[in-house]
Amino acid sequence: xxxxEQHPSTLSVQEGDSAVIKCTYSDSASNYFPWYKQELGKxxxxxxxIRSNVGEKKDQRIAVxxxxxxxxxxxxxTETQPEDSAVYFCAAIPSGNTPLVFGKGTRLSVIA
Amino acid sequence: xxxxxxxxxYLVKRTGEKVFLECVQDMDHENMFWxxxxxxxxxxxxxxxxxVKMKEKGDIPEGYSVSREKxxxxxxxxxxxxxxxxxxYLCASSFGTGGRAGSPLHFGNGTRxxxx
Numbered sequence: 001x002x003x004x005e006q007h008p009s010t011l012s013v014q015e016g017d018s019a020v021i022k023c024t025y026s027d028s029a030s031n032y033f034p035w036y037k038q039e040l041g042k043x044x045x046x047x048x049x050i051r052s053n054v055g056e057k058k059d060q061r062i063a064v065x066x067x068x069x070x071x072x073x074x075x076x077x078t079e080t081q082p083e084d085s086a087v088y089f090c091a092a093i094p095s096g097n098t099p100l101v102f103g104k105g106t107r108l109s110v111i112a
Numbered sequence: 113x114x115x116x117x118x119x120x121x122y123l124v125k126r127t128g129e130k131v132f133l134e135c136v137q138d139m140d141h142e143n144m145f146w147x148x149x150x151x152x153x154x155x156x157x158x159x160x161x162x163x164v165k166m167k168e169k170g171d172i173p174e175g176y177s178v179s180r181e182k183x184x185x186x187x188x189x190x191x192x193x194x195x196x197x198x199x200x201y202l203c204a205s206s207f208g209t210g211g212r213a214g215s216p217l218h219f220g221n222g223t224r225x226x227x228x
Contacts, residue, residue, distance in 0.1 A: 089154065
């Protein structure tokens, strides 16, 4: 089945710097790649997603890139702010009728 | 806005008890899911359902069962709670038949279960 690897597991950046989180997937037929943000004590919430027919998508300070050949996708956060501190999960939906498979998460800390 | 409601935020149960975790969504979503969240292990899928009275095992179904008698409600059952089931349990729902691609998950606030 699908396997999603996420790196790094923890990431600390200075406020204003950029943060990049990378994920790889194993099923070449996977076609939907969402990213979820989970603030401390709260539920995971979708922040951005990308489909396999698109290489990049941006929404203000966040962007996601997808490289189908290499089977990896990345989350980019620019001009980080303290409120970006959270755990971020990547996910992929494999082929067929199967649910999302999540990476193990990245704990991002933005230091003021 | 989609609302996924889990009946309890915190729950403490004794070893061997039968435990029911309830989840209700108000957006007429076909798909519902139960995840378990543990530090360093991410979100692991326990069971899911794509329709009323339908259920499928996820990655870690052992020790759990589910019930979906109505479209809006998906219950997770721990038949005989054990200490290794102490965890955060998250329910989620999504739109779309069969849970196929492009259907974002909407999560509940979670139930932190402690089994003593």
